Amino acid sequence: MKLEYNYGALEPYIDKEPMEIHHDKHYQAYHDNFMKTIEGSKLEGKEVKDILSDLNSIPEEIKTAVVNNGGGFFNHGFFWSILKKDVPFEGEIAEAIKEKFNNFEEEFGNAAKTQFGSGWAWLVLDKGELKIIQTSNQESPISKGMTPLLVIDVWEHAYYLKYQNKRPEYIENFFNVINWEKVNEYYMEAK
Ligand code: MN
Numbered sequence: 373m374k375l376e377y378n379y380g381a382l383e384p385y386i387d388k389e390p391m392e393i394h395h396d397k398h399y400q401a402y403h404d405n406f407m408k409t410i411e412g413s414k415l416e417g418k419e420v421k422d423i424l425s426d427l428n429s430i431p432e433e434i435k436t437a438v439v440n441n442g443g444g445f446f447n448h449g450f451f452w453s454i455l456k457k458d459v460p461f462e463g464e465i466a467e468a469i470k471e472k473f474n475n476f477e478e479e480f481g482n483a484a485k486t487q488f489g490s491g492w493a494w495l496v497l498d499k500g501e502l503k504i505i506q507t508s509n510q511e512s513p514i515s516k517g518m519t520p521l522l523v524i525d526v527w528e529h530a531y532y533l534k535y536q537n538k539r540p541e542y543i544e545n546f547f548n549v550i551n552w553e554k555v556n557e558y559y560m561e562a563k
Pocket residue numbers: 394398448525527529530
């Protein structure tokens with residue numbers, strides 16, 4: 373699997389080395405374990421997105437492994453897609469965010485800071501409504517019928533090498549690497 377930009381493209385906010393480990397080791401492992409898990413099952417050959425969108429279709433004996441590894445595969449793939457440095461906050465999504473939230477950075481940042489332990493903070497579209505939500509471990513909003521628009525990974529592996537225990541600083545810097553053009557694209561597709 374290939375990252376669509378250079379590992380160092382998000383510096384100085386997310387450094388090359390953590391990015392390389394995050395993508396080539398963590399993400400790759402989720403992918404490989406997911407593929408191994410569904411191999412030989414009735415899910416083999418299906419898209420991860422379709423599988424996670426319908427948890428009831430997953431055979432009980434592999435459900436936990438699929439949620440964890442498939443979730444890790446899907447959530448990271450989505451995360452890589454919304455990262456880009458210095459993209460202006462504009463487009464219909466920017467207007468919708470300003471209308472919905474008093475202080476988006478603060479509210480989204482708080483969701484990311486207060487996610488206890490490993491997980492993610494998301495901006496999603498839920499039945500046409502913009503919402504900020506948290507998920508634990510590798511749970512994904514697509515399993516709850518929501519459409520993800522934006523996400524931050526707050527697992528320690530995402531920031532510890534550069535920021536150590538300073539999760540708030542990582543989150544603050546994250547706002548410099550949001551690909552608002554892509555987020556807008558997801559929003560236009562979903563609404
Ligand atoms: Mn991660």
